[in-house]
Amino acid sequence: MSYTPVNKVRIVTAASLFDGHDAAINIMRRIMQSKGAEIIHLGHNRSVKEIVETAIEEDVQGIAITSYQGGHVEFFKYMKDLLEENGCGHIKIFGGGGGTILPDEIDELHKYGITRIYSPDDGRKMGLEGMIEDVIKTCDVQLNGKADYKTALKLEEAKDVRKIAREITNAENGAQSGVGSQESGVRTIPVLGITGTGGAGKSSVTDEIVRRFLNNFSEKTIAVISVDPSKKKTGGALLGDRIRMNSINHPRAYMRSLATRDDNTALSGAVQEAIDICKAAGFDFIILESAGVGQSDASILDYCDVSMYVMTPEYGAASQLEKINMLDFADLVCINKFDKAGALDALADVKKQYKRNHQLFTAKDADLPIIGTMASKFNDDGVNHLFELLLKKIEAKTKTTFGDFHFAETAKVSQAVIPANRVRYLSEISENNRGYDQLVKDQAAIASKLYQLQGTLKTLQDSESKNPPSGGRGASPLE
Numbered sequence: 001m002s003y004t005p006v007n008k009v010r011i012v013t014a015a016s017l018f019d020g021h022d023a024a025i026n027i028m029r030r031i032m033q034s035k036g037a038e039i040i041h042l043g044h045n046r047s048v049k050e051i052v053e054t055a056i057e058e059d060v061q062g063i064a065i066t067s068y069q070g071g072h073v074e075f076f077k078y079m080k081d082l083l084e085e086n087g088c089g090h091i092k093i094f095g096g097g098g099g100t101i102l103p104d105e106i107d108e109l110h111k112y113g114i115t116r117i118y119s120p121d122d123g124r125k126m127g128l129e130g131m132i133e134d135v136i137k138t139c140d141v142q143l144n145g146k147a148d149y150k151t152a153l154k155l156e157e158a159k160d161v162r163k164i165a166r167e168i169t170n171a172e173n174g175a176q177s178g179v180g181s182q183e184s185g186v187r188t189i190p191v192l193g194i195t196g197t198g199g200a201g202k203s204s205v206t207d208e209i210v211r212r213f214l215n216n217f218s219e220k221t222i223a224v225i226s227v228d229p230s231k232k233k234t235g236g237a238l239l240g241d242r243i244r245m246n247s248i249n250h251p252r253a254y255m256r257s258l259a260t261r262d263d264n265t266a267l268s269g270a271v272q273e274a275i276d277i278c279k280a281a282g283f284d285f286i287i288l289e290s291a292g293v294g295q296s297d298a299s300i301l302d303y304c305d306v307s308m309y310v311m312t313p314e315y316g317a318a319s320q321l322e323k324i325n326m327l328d329f330a331d332l333v334c335i336n337k338f339d340k341a342g343a344l345d346a347l348a349d350v351k352k353q354y355k356r357n358h359q360l361f362t363a364k365d366a367d368l369p370i371i372g373t374m375a376s377k378f379n380d381d382g383v384n385h386l387f388e389l390l391l392k393k394i395e396a397k398t399k400t401t402f403g404d405f406h407f408a409e410t411a412k413v414s415q416a417v418i419p420a421n422r423v424r425y426l427s428e429i430s431e432n433n434r435g436y437d438q439l440v441k442d443q444a445a446i447a448s449k450l451y452q453l454q455g456t457l458k459t460l461q462d463s464e465s466k467n468p469p470s471g472g473r474g475a476s477p478l479e
Contacts, residue, residue: 010060015044016067025066033236059165061139062092087149171273193304198292201336203244204375211247216405223278224255232263295323313346321353338372
């Protein structure tokens with residue numbers, strides 16, 4: 001790459017609403033990451049409001065969108081309008097849609113204020129890397145400084161997320177945010193720290209906690225600070241937790257994604273300042289989610305009041321549990337993806353190890369803060385139980401209560417999505433269908449052979465009738 005960014009470039013990427021074609025945006029954002037950009041990826045089928053809200057909360061320099069659904073002119077214009085209405089017209093908009101976006105439409109969008117729409121001709125002339133380099137170069141601007149907005153925020157947010165976002169950006173980039181740690185005498189704002197192995201479902205569990213918090217406490221606000229790792233080789237990062245976070249698009253919720261900007265760490269150096277900024281903004285509850293961690297990492301304990309360790313049943317041999325540091329310190333242990341095979345055995349093993357670590361040999365299993373959950377299941381009983389224990393831990397450790405809560409009755413937790421007696425149900429159907437197809441082929445082959453034999457027999461009979469044998473046995477030719 002001939003151009004090296006001077007500043008940390010942060011870009012929101014997504015495919016437009018009603019558009020399931022995400023192959024192009026995935027290719028583009030991966031190249032952006034390889035060039036050192038921090039990408040907040042939303043996936044496909046995202047509305048203008050979702051994209052703009054994300055861009056403002058994340059304080060990015062640019063938005064990159066692919067649109068193949070035909071409504072691109074209105075989509076991009078509305079995005080520009082919404083950014084301008086909320087005082088964030090400085091955020092640049094880039095787009096592409098192959099041949100779907102016509103040349104005259106590209107000119108129209110450029111005149112309207114869209115930074116650049118890339119056409120197939122641009123792709124041929126510049127190549128993929130050339131287009132990405134152009135995006136990054138255009139977005140390489142410094143965002144530090146005071147957030148001075150001339151217009152009020154019109155996104156119906158409970159707080160001015162623009163100012164909160166800019167203060168966190170200042171902290172990330174090494175500038176003073178002007179916010180100190182929570183002083184004594186000020187109400188305690190609890191911080192939940194969620195950590196665990198990569199792929200355990202931390203973001204899904206976080207999303208379910210946020211959903212239950214917002215649904216049960218209608219006057220409370222919540223902030224989520226999510227950390228993902230930076231690549232040591234390129235410095236880029238995929239900040240992809242928002243793909244799983246569906247409940248944060250809410251007036252009383254704020255989310256900020258941070259890259260570690262260092263290797264071998266699970267948290268960003270700006271985490272404490274980000275927490276302090278959210279506390280100063282008056283959020284009632286703060287969740288800090290770390291990047292995926294190894295067995296020895298327990299760094300999140302320095303930043304939270306209540307800690308949660310998220311794992312899966314697939315941790316290997318039971319002896320591996322002895323190496324997990326967080327089992328010594330976590331206030332709650334969540335065994336997510338509890339529908340996987342061996343989940344009940346894993347729950348028993350983790351409880352045994354927890355008892356050993358805490359010298360609780362006489363404790364009852366039901367009293368241990370270890371819960372099996374299926375965060376992907378709607379209104380999961382396990383997650384409901386986890387949320388209930390979480391509120392009790394917060395009250396016990398910080399003396400903070402949020403109010404009464406309740407959950408609708410739902411099905412009991414099952415260790416399997418498909419009942420055991422129906423596990424091979426679809427397989428049996430497919431095997432039966434294949435057996436039937438083979439039977440038809442075999443019968444058809446037999447029928448074909450019989451048809452051929454019958455044809456041969458008829459041919460012989462016809463031949464004999466036309467040419468009967470002359471004379472009997474031993475007859476003389478003169479007779």
